[in-house]
Amino acid sequence: MNKFNNKCSVEKNEQLGRYVVAVQDIDEGETILTEKSILIFPVLGDETQRCCQCFKKTGDICKSCKKFPICASCGPHNDFECQILQKLDKMPRKLSNVFGVIRCLIQMENFENVEFAEVFDSMEAHQTERRGTAIWKTHHKTTIEPLLQSNIKSLIKSVDVDTDLLQRICxxxxxxxxxxxxxxxxxxxxxxxxxxxLLAHDCVANTMVSIDDHFQMKISSNRPIKAGEMVTYCYTNPLWGTSKRRESLLVGKYFNCMCKRCEDSSELGSHMSSVLCPSCSEGALIIRNFNWRCIECNTIEDPIKVEEIVADAEVSVKESEGNLRLLETTLRRYSKILHTNHHLLVDLKQNVCAILRKLIMNPAFNPNVELLQRKAQLCGEILEVLKIVQPGISRMKAIALQEFAMPTADIARMQFDSGKITKEQLKKTLEKCQQDLKEAARMLFYEPVESPEGQLARNIMLDLKELQEEIKDVGSWE
Ligand SMILES: C[S@@+](CC[C@H](N)C(=O)[O-])C[C@H]1O[C@@H](n2cnc3c(N)ncnc32)[C@H](O)[C@@H]1O
Incomplete structure (x- = not known):
């Protein structure tokens, strides 16, 4: 059964396994897939006790099986599941580590749900590459041993519950x-x-994913996709530098990313991993054939030295977290060493913006023009990076655009009030902010209405209405 729209086809090759290709041109913003989750489970080690139905926090437990938490308002969980759990002698102490595997085994056992076992069987687990690795050992200790110490093996008859199967599930x-x-x-x-x-990964993907409150996923194209192009999704954080993205994909997904961004030492001109050249101070050092070379003066820098600089910067960024003064000091210090778009500087800028956002939103706080200017400047800089690494419709870009436009409008109002800019300049700035907000709202249109981004889109629409009135008003002043 193909749940993709009819412009997509599932293909298979040696390198990627199964993947999805556009068989017809796909427009920007087209829905490619809607899909309901087949299994939800906690992140390993999460201590929160959550209802097995709605996954909200709960202190209640199913009165029949006395194993799975369930909130009173959710009613009983699946009868088949409950009956098996009633016979389970020992529930491992950390439910979050075993919940997903237990539910998966019970679904495999349920003959009314043969599709689950078939689908699960077809999914990639990289069993050979994982065998004996650190993650294999962690799963063995946290999930597999506790399960094998229970009587789960005797309760599941359709499959042989052994280490191999449990590792495959993990x-x-x-x-x-x-x-x-x-x-x-x-x-x-x-x-x-x-x-x-099934979507293959690309660090500059052509789709975006949104998931609503009912765990229904929607995948839409974030830009036009030509027939013959692969339909991709980004498995990792696009705001990380190449080495961190590649490492996380290799360790977590077992492949070496060879996408255009990973293969380009300047990361598509974004310079998110570039270091400033100590010789000419203007050029960027980028890595080419294991050498850090300046793109302006061709100086070659010792790779160990560059790696040490980046490692030190990483430590400083971590140590600065949550402290505005320290964040700004680290940002100033490393702005002289790293390229302005370096992912560590972007991280610092995001951290500063988060603190400034909280301050600005506090009704008891009256932000001055300098603070608003700082927020607008940093959001503007983050936006420039996002324009390169997220060229299509992007949630992150929409948020940065809104966070850039709002203080920019406030600054213009303050400057007009203090006589620093004219009525025409105020109107022009407000009109530009209006354009930015419209673009942010357009990109957030794909978000579920009840999500924080959906709420942000509604707030932007209200702000836009007020801004429109204000622009009209300014235009009518004598
Ligand atoms: C979520 S699965 C995708 C579906 C999988 N190909 C299948 O046949 O079931 C992720 C796996 O697909 C492969 N893959 C996805 N994107 C890739 C890429 N850009 N380069 C190489 N392998 C990729 C890797 O084996 C990865 O672990």
Whole structure:
């Protein structure tokens, strides 16, 4: 069964396994797939007790099986599941580590749900590459040993519950699951969407994913996709530098990313991993054939030295977290050493913006023009990076655009009030902010209405209405 729209086809090759290709041109913003999650489970080690139905926090437990937490308002969980759990002698102490595997085994056992076992069987687990690795050992200790010490093996008859099967299940989870927001935005969960998981990875992907409160996923194209192009999704954080993205993909997904961005030493001209040249101070050092070479003066820098600089910067960024003064000092210090778009500087800028956002939103605080200017400047700089690494419709870009436009409008109002700019300049700035907000709202149109981004889109629409009135008003002043 192909749940993709009829412009997509599932293909298979040696390098990628199964992947999805556009067989017709796809327009920007077209829905490519909608899919309901087949399994939701906690992130390993999460201590929060969550209802097995709605995944909200709960202190209640099913009165029949006395194993799975369930909130009173959710009613009983699946009868077949409950009956098996009633016979389970020993529930491992840390439910979060075994919940997904237990539910998966019970679904495999349920003959009314043969599709689950078939779909699960077809999913990639990279069992050979994982065998004996650190993650294999962690799963063995946290999940597999506690389960094998219970009587689960005797309760599941359709499959042989042994180490190999349990490791395969953990592998399928690690390779294929999507991280999703827990209800109410409190923490994270992992979820399996087997069709969505067929999309291959690209660090500059051509789709965007949104998941609503009912764990329904929607994948839409974030730019036009030509017939013959692969339909891709980004498995990692696009705001990380190449070495960190590649490492996370190699360790977590077992492949070496060879996408255009990873293969280009300047990261498509974004310079998110570039270091400033100590010789000419203007050029960027980029890595080519294991050498850091300046793109302006051709100086070659010792790779060990460059790696040390980046490692030191990484430590300083970590140590600065949450402290505005320290963040600004680290930002100033490393702006003289790293390229302005370096991912560590972007990280610092995001951290500063988060603190400034909280300050600005506090009704008891009256932000001055300098603070608003700083926020607008940093958001503008982050936006420039996002324009390169997220060229299509992007949630991150929409948020940065809104966070850039709002203080920019406030600054213009303050400057007009103090006589620093004219009425025409104020109107022009407000009109530009209006354009930016419209663009942000357009990009957030694809978000579920009840999500924080959906709420942001509604707030932007209200701001836009007020801005439109204000622009009209300014235009009518004598
Ligand atoms: C979520 S699965 C995708 C579906 C999988 N290809 C299948 O046949 O079930 C992720 C796996 O697909 C492969 N893959 C995805 N994108 C890739 C890429 N850009 N380069 C190489 N392998 C990729 C890797 O084996 C990765 O672990």
């Amino acid at each position: 592998g399928v989870f690690d390779v294929n699951s999507f991280e999703i927001r827990a209800p109410g935005g409190l923490g994270c969960l992992r979820s399996l969407f087997p069709y969505a998981a």
